[in-house]
Amino acid sequence: MRKKNIVLTGFGAVGREFIHLLREKSEIIKENYNLELRLVAVGGRDGFICSDEGLNIDILSEAEPGSKSLADYAHDFRMSLTNSYGKADVLVEATPTDVESGEPGFTNIITAFSNRMDVVTISKGALVARYDTVFEVAKANKVRLKYSGATAAALPTKDIGEISLAGSEIVGIEGILNGTTNYILTRMHEEGLSFEEALRTAQQKGIAETNSDLDVKGIDSACKILLLSNDLLGTRYSLKDLSIQGIDRLTKEQMAESKRRGTKFKLLAKAYKQDGKVHINIAPAEIGPGHMLAAVDGTNKGIVFHTDTMGAVCAFGGSSSPRGAAAAALKDLINLYRDN
Incomplete structure (x- = not known):
């Protein structure tokens, strides 16, 4: 032993x-x-x-x-x-x-x-x-x-990229990496709540902190995709190199229109290779039912790895809790x- x-x-x-x-x-x-x-x-x-x-x-x-x-x-x-x-x-x-x-x-x-x-x-x-x-x-x-x-x-994001995809080239990563913001967006979408109302609900349930800026302004998601990119895509970026937009400016009207169209807003963190460079951005994105992350609701998280040999590999779930x-x-x- x-x-x-x-x-x-x-x-x-x-x-x-x-x-x-x-x-x-x-x-x-x-x-x-x-x-x-x-x-x-x-x-x-x-x-x-x-x-x-x-x-x-x-x-x-x-x-x-x-x-x-x-x-x-x-x-x-x-x-x-x-x-x-x-x-x-x-x-x-x-x-x-x-x-x-x-x-x-x-x-x-x-x-x-x-x-x-x-x-x-x-x-x-x-x-x-x-x-x-x-x-x-x-x-x-x-x-x-x-x-x-x-x-x-x-959610075993790093494990999948390092171990399960060994031998493949990862050409892009996109993820819902913050359970708090995903919960807020789910409540806004399903119940027609404003951002402020959904945030308050999340705070009452202990899902969001009293000061939730790191979550709702996209910083937490940015940190996670930054580490994944530096580790798996070979970048050496810092937060200042990233384009970061949170969910705090989304309105009830935008959510209602998205729901009418059969789409959802998700806070997506993306890192992708293009023209010989890795680009990283974090922003709310409207995705349709065919997207691999469309069913990731509530406090769940999810990630998609796009590869040259294994296609797109997706995982979602993982407890968003201490x-x-x-x-x-x-x-x-x-x-x-x-x-x-």
Whole structure:
């Protein structure tokens, strides 16, 4: 049985759900992958709780997300919050995304690399802001990075492009990569709601954040297609190189007219090769029933890869939730260390 010690940075809803999955899936992972995963440190805003013998994941998986729970854990187990952690095998990075600075994820990832640790990241900021630097430091330290959770959470976009389409040339990618905006557009289409009304409904259901700008202005979708393009199409773009338009300017009248025509508006993120260059744009698009993504409604996401030899390959679904994002991180973690 191979044992791997894990450090988790970020104890929000996704980080807490990741710990819950470690508890829930531990026996299956041991049986199926000959792998024992042990959580030895969790870091939040005020510091880390650490234990060489492993933290109590039963308690942490039921705690309220947030740094206060880490302080309470430290108090209850008579330990101090620390500024760093001891030796471990892998970092799971799940702090909130800052797509401009890449922090705090960037520092967390580079620190782990410097300690000769592999990294699984769910947060996108470090890769969006400093893609080349992250990979250069990983290579210099001979460690590995996986980040499928940053490219559409539970929907296996990166996995399909990297593994399932090996040997084919990907000539274009188009996707519905944000479940929040897709839910809002579905409600507008089906119920005739205004954007403001549909957004408010999404916020009441906990689907949209109170500040939903990253979603509705297209930034989250842009980050995901950017990472896919840089990884699968060989670009080295940043957000400033992309054409980005969100859904916040769509009107009830536009939606009603689209419905009358038998079409739907979807926020499509596209990366495609044309005239020797890769073009990327994110914008609402009106699609008909024959489009491969036309049936992707509610909080579902979907992606189509256009290839030279395999035709168009489509996948959709994947939970748009903290559990779905945490499951993507667990998948990456298993794939780092599973028996081949």
